[in-house]
Amino acid sequence: MGKVLRVIEFRRNIRLWFAPERIKEDGSTPDYRFSLANERTFLAWLRTSLALIGGGFAVDQFLPDLRWAWRAGLALGLLGAGVLCALRAVNHWVRCEQAMRRGEDLPVSRFPALLSIGVAIVALAMVVVVLFGWEG
Amino acid sequence: MEPHQDDRDPGLQPERTRLAWRRTTLAGTVATVLAVKAALNGGPDAPSIAVAALCCGLWLGFLAVAHRRIRVLAEAGEPTTLTPRHASTAVLCTVALAACAVALVL
Numbered sequence: 488m489g490k491v492l493r494v495i496e497f498r499r500n501i502r503l504w505f506a507p508e509r510i511k512e513d514g515s516t517p518d519y520r521f522s523l524a525n526e527r528t529f530l531a532w533l534r535t536s537l538a539l540i541g542g543g544f545a546v547d548q549f550l551p552d553l554r555w556a557w558r559a560g561l562a563l564g565l566l567g568a569g570v571l572c573a574l575r576a577v578n579h580w581v582r583c584e585q586a587m588r589r590g591e592d593l594p595v596s597r598f599p600a601l602l603s604i605g606v607a608i609v610a611l612a613m614v615v616v617v618l619f620g621w622e623g
Numbered sequence: 624m625e626p627h628q629d630d631r632d633p634g635l636q637p638e639r640t641r642l643a644w645r646r647t648t649l650a651g652t653v654a655t656v657l658a659v660k661a662a663l664n665g666g667p668d669a670p671s672i673a674v675a676a677l678c679c680g681l682w683l684g685f686l687a688v689a690h691r692r693i694r695v696l697a698e699a700g701e702p703t704t705l706t707p708r709h710a711s712t713a714v715l716c717t718v719a720l721a722a723c724a725v726a727l728v729l
Contacts, residue, residue, distance in 0.1 A: 503707055504707050504708075504710070504711040516704075519636075519701050519702060519703075519704070520632065520634065520636045522704040522705070523636045523637065523639075523640045523702070524636070526640055526643075526704075526705045527639065527640055527643045529705075529710060530640075530643040530644060530646070530647045531643070533647055533650075533713060533714065533717060534646060534647050534650045536717055537647070537650040537651050537653075537654045537717060537720075538650060538654075540654050540717070540720055540721045540724060541650070541653055541654040541657050543721070543724050543728070544654065544657035544658055544660075544661050544724055544727075545657060547661060547724075547727065547728050548657070548660065548661050548664065558728075559728050559729065562724070562728045563725065563728060566721045566724050566725055566728070569717070569721050570717075570718050570721045573714045573717040573718050573721075574714065574718065576714060577707075577710050577711055577714040580705075580710055581707060581710075584704070
């Protein structure tokens, strides 16, 4: 039940990404400083995403001796994390903006924890690859 | 131009947000340079030039969003909120850059 509600909520949020006027429909405009802080958080997540994408390029380019499967796997893992991070950035920004307009608590999220685990796994894989994987 | 002392935010929020946009543009520039380098690595044939041009186009799109937002934030008085359309455009440029990266890796 909770899952269905979250899917519905997520689809409504996606519509809000592209329909700026609808965000103004409910609640009242928050203090502009809160909105700017929310915007900076969004930009920080976008930078994280760009860094992950840059890392994906770097793995593909600067580890040419690696076996193709390892190289592609690591690069695709980083790129996938970057895409998720970017999409989540805009979704979280919209949710925070709405919560502030309605005077609700800001949404909590387990995404940072999941991202840390994902990055840790990629880092461990890199260590394993660099120690044992060169010859394949 | 010196803004009016009275309506100047002591927390410098618009300035900080402006700089955050600049940092993000820089991060995007680094990713784009890596993308163009990756695309042209195997020699300049037609598909790799097309991917490199696409990455540059996406970077220009992001730059346009950032530039517009920075100009709004630089105006005196209370700045308006970031519109979801601008936010989505910036994210779409980022995701499309990642799609180019996937195409280059595979």
